[in-house]
Amino acid sequence: xxxxVETRDLTRRFGSNLALDHLNLTIxxxxxxxxxxxxxxxxxxxxxxxxxxxxxxxxxxxxAGVSVVSDPRAVRRLxxxxxxxxxxxxxxxxxxxxxxxxxxxxxxxxxxxxxxxxLLELVDLxxxxxxxxxxxxxxxxxxxxxxxxxxxxxQLLILDEPASGLDPRARIELRELLKELRALGKTIMISSHIxxxxxxxxxxxxxxxxxxxxxxGEVQQILRSMRPHRIVEIRIVSGAAHAEAxxxxxxxxxxxxxxxxxxxxxxxxxxxxxxxGPHTLLADFAGDEHALGELLAALVTxxxxxxxxxxxxxxxxxxxxxxxxxxx
Amino acid sequence: MxxxxxxxxxxxxxxxxxxxxxxxxxxxxxxxxxxxxxxYVAIAGSVGNDLNAGREIGRALFFTIATVALxxxxxxxxxxxxxxxxxxxxRQTYDLLVASLLTPWQIVWGKLASSLxxxxxxxxxxxxxxxxxxxxxxxxxxxxxxxxxxxVTTAILYATIGLFWSALMRSSLGATSFAIGTxxxxxxxxxxxxxxxxxxxxxxxxxxLLDSLWFIYVSRLFIALHPFIAxxxxxxxxxxxxxxxxEIVQTSATNVVVPSPWLLYAIFSLIATAILLALSVRLIxxxxxxxxxxxxxxxxxRQDASEERVSKR
Numbered sequence: 174x175x176x177x178v179e180t181r182d183l184t185r186r187f188g189s190n191l192a193l194d195h196l197n198l199t200i201x202x203x204x205x206x207x208x209x210x211x212x213x214x215x216x217x218x219x220x221x222x223x224x225x226x227x228x229x230x231x232x233x234x235x236x237a238g239v240s241v242v243s244d245p246r247a248v249r250r251l252x253x254x255x256x257x258x259x260x261x262x263x264x265x266x267x268x269x270x271x272x273x274x275x276x277x278x279x280x281x282x283x284x285x286x287x288x289x290x291x292l293l294e295l296v297d298l299x300x301x302x303x304x305x306x307x308x309x310x311x312x313x314x315x316x317x318x319x320x321x322x323x324x325x326x327x328q329l330l331i332l333d334e335p336a337s338g339l340d341p342r343a344r345i346e347l348r349e350l351l352k353e354l355r356a357l358g359k360t361i362m363i364s365s366h367i368x369x370x371x372x373x374x375x376x377x378x379x380x381x382x383x384x385x386x387x388x389x390g391e392v393q394q395i396l397r398s399m400r401p402h403r404i405v406e407i408r409i410v411s412g413a414a415h416a417e418a419x420x421x422x423x424x425x426x427x428x429x430x431x432x433x434x435x436x437x438x439x440x441x442x443x444x445x446x447x448x449x450g451p452h453t454l455l456a457d458f459a460g461d462e463h464a465l466g467e468l469l470a471a472l473v474t475x476x477x478x479x480x481x482x483x484x485x486x487x488x489x490x491x492x493x494x495x496x497x498x499x500x501x
Numbered sequence: 502m503x504x505x506x507x508x509x510x511x512x513x514x515x516x517x518x519x520x521x522x523x524x525x526x527x528x529x530x531x532x533x534x535x536x537x538x539x540x541y542v543a544i545a546g547s548v549g550n551d552l553n554a555g556r557e558i559g560r561a562l563f564f565t566i567a568t569v570a571l572x573x574x575x576x577x578x579x580x581x582x583x584x585x586x587x588x589x590x591x592r593q594t595y596d597l598l599v600a601s602l603l604t605p606w607q608i609v610w611g612k613l614a615s616s617l618x619x620x621x622x623x624x625x626x627x628x629x630x631x632x633x634x635x636x637x638x639x640x641x642x643x644x645x646x647x648x649x650x651x652x653v654t655t656a657i658l659y660a661t662i663g664l665f666w667s668a669l670m671r672s673s674l675g676a677t678s679f680a681i682g683t684x685x686x687x688x689x690x691x692x693x694x695x696x697x698x699x700x701x702x703x704x705x706x707x708x709x710l711l712d713s714l715w716f717i718y719v720s721r722l723f724i725a726l727h728p729f730i731a732x733x734x735x736x737x738x739x740x741x742x743x744x745x746x747x748e749i750v751q752t753s754a755t756n757v758v759v760p761s762p763w764l765l766y767a768i769f770s771l772i773a774t775a776i777l778l779a780l781s782v783r784l785i786x787x788x789x790x791x792x793x794x795x796x797x798x799x800x801x802x803r804q805d806a807s808e809e810r811v812s813k814r
Contacts, residue, residue, distance in 0.1 A: 224600050249602055260594030264515040276507035277601040321597075 177202045177329050177360045182232035185218050192218040194384035200362060205355055207375035208364040209493060215384040216364040220331050224254040237328060253322030257334035259314045261307050267317055268302045271324060278325035292320040312343025332363045348374050380493060405456045408481035413445035413452045416477040425460035508611025516619060529623055533569050533630050540565050559637030567648045570627045571655060571728060578620045578656050579680035582663030584673040585612040591673055605785035609778060613664055620656040643745050647763050651732045658770040659684060661777040668784040691727040712752035725765030735763040
């Protein structure tokens with residue numbers, strides 16, 4: 174896959190404040206790239222540089238191979254930008270709003286009329302065509318803003334905190350819309366400080382803090398690399414005490430916890446009693462898939478009755494906390 | 502056919518929609534018509550039944566209407582434009598404009614043209630009231646044409662003053678205050694300086710100074726910076742039967758030919774407009790790589806930094 178966004182040692186200072194510190198970022202074409210970081214980490218600064226609204230202090234940023242510094246006009250053609258606020262014009266109808274930006278991007282009159290209809294349908298605002306922009310709900314404004322960013326058919330969509338302030342329904346609609354856009358072949362860069370917003374829709378993520386990129390890549394790859402061992406969740410109906418003893422001595426099990434138990438209590442805990450109900454154990458397992466199968470077979474052969482045996486899937490939140498640990 | 506400037510279309514659409522434009526036009530014409538009526542009542546009572554009464558009423562009406570229209574243009578046009586670019590910044594649509602394929606010149610020109618279109622509407626709306634003066638006679642075509650040139654150049658210059666402040670400031674309120682401030686400085690500051698200089702020179706000013714070429718030109722140029730003085734002087738010259746294009750100043754040694762004040766005013770307005778437009782275009786440029794490479798913090802950077810803080814909140 175070719176890279177649509179590439180930054181090399183991208184640095185931006187505001188006076189003495191270093192907003193971006195030698196940022197090296199690559200976003201492959203067709204990705205939904207989630208840009209995660211706490212407030213003030215440099216997400217907006219990066220996005221403003223990529224939309225040519227801000228000049229870098231040093232380093233380089235390219236969109237589809239075009240430098241944002243030497244040819245900003247060409248970059249503007251390639252990028253559709255949706256800022257974290259929605260600018261409202263007084264006394265303007267939805268179609269006029271899109272028509273204005275269509276003109277601003279030099280789209281011919283005939284194509285523009287057709288496009289306005291298509292885009293309003295795409296963002297599900299066809300019925301609001303003649304309504305004043307001011308009268309739309311926040312979620313509708315957000316979708317109209319997305320249609321505006323799409324007017325000139327950009328390859329890259331940069332969305333700064335698009336879901337902030339939206340109610341759950343509007344969020345889901347936005348997520349579905351982004352999936353549709355990806356299917357249309359757009360690359361989407363989306364920033365947020367709320368991880369769960371991004372977790373479900375991104376193919377790639379980048380974690381930024383204090384202007385430095387801490388981790389970036391495919392979501393699955395990052396999940397794996399950040400977690401060298403897996404956590405296996407085992408729910409035991411009978412034979413729990415025996416199972417616990419087996420697991421404790423197993424060479425691949427690095428750590429064993431009882432679910433719900435606090436660490437201080439753990440060592441003093443009584444052997445598990447089957448009568449007190451099914452117990453759940455969490456094992457940090459260092460072995461591979463094969464070893465995991467062996468473990469399950471050994472437990473079953475030893476007469477342990479298991480109702481649930483599964484690997485816990487890590488989520489972005491864990492990774493984020495892991496990566497940014499100690500720096501905040 | 503090339504399309505019209507997008508900003509012009511957008512701004513005209515939103516400016517002319519709703520009651521605001523009509524209310525402003527109505528207030529403007531009401532003031533003008535009210536002043537005309539009062540003046541007519543006042544003069545008609547005092548001139549009696551002389552043969553020249555009609556001509557006098559006609560002239561008085563014409564000059565009063567032209568003056569009131571000029572005052573209104575001086576005050577309304579800078580307010581129309583001062584909200585234009587700063588208003589985009591306040592509505593947070595400025596970034597969207599700058600990130601589009603619109604050039605800074607298109608933005609500036611669209612904003613100016615949409616405000617001027619409205620200002621021209623105000624000027625054209627005066628014509629029927631002004632034409633009342635023709636019923637009485639006493640006013641020539643030259644006077645009318647010069648008055649219209651004066652009104653139009655003033656509208657353009659004062660609109661550009663508002664636009665310049667709008668491009669510089671973050672808020673419409675700040676831009677409007679500075680624009681009105683600039684207008685007040687021009688309209689009151691110049692007469693004040695003229696009075697001061699006259700007082701300093703006094704009746705005992707040496708004729709060598711008063712007759713020197715540079716004094717004649719500098720004083721005429723200075724007078725021509727002020728729309729009311731420039732147009733008023735031209736009107737009195739026309740009433741004395743002088744040429745509408747130049748004035749002959751008699752000194753003890755020779756006669757000096759000076760362009761008419763209205764002509765100087767029009768030329769000065771065009772030059773000032775061009776300079777202010779160029780400055781506004783520069784202010785709207787979003788990214789200037791050369792200056793960004795410089796290590797000094799530009800005002801734009803500080804704005805960006807504060808924006809950054811705001812957006813992170």
